[in-house]
Amino acid sequence: MPAFIGPVQILNIAGSGIVQFGDALFISPKSNTKSHSGSGASNTGGILVTINGISITNVIDSNLIDQPTVDNN
Template sequence: MPAFVGAVKVNSVGSSSIFHIGDVYAMSPVSSAKTFAGGGSFNTGDGLTLSLDQSYTYVTDSDTMDQTIMGNA
């Protein structure tokens, strides 16, 4: 539905955000991330007890690009 919009002030827009005023068919922000984590890294809850003796995370990643994002389709 068309509308008239007055003055708009945008202080900042993050890299994975969308700012659009007006008619639009679809908006779909796209992002990708790579996370390396060792044992016990993503535990959540109350009263956790972890015992990780000599826990190591070895990362060998020779790729220059794992997931490219071209356009926003």
């Protein structure tokens, strides 16, 4: 089915980002990441007030495979 797309503004495509316009049968990115950040580290906004006491980030990962990407079509 045809798609009519209005104004588009793409600010950033990092790494192997996927931008799809129109029809698609499969969209399957082939990457995964894991990140660890402390309390309030991922907050975004115009005005932020973050008050943290003691912040401990647990980075112990008991999973061997979180998201397999091999043969993931």
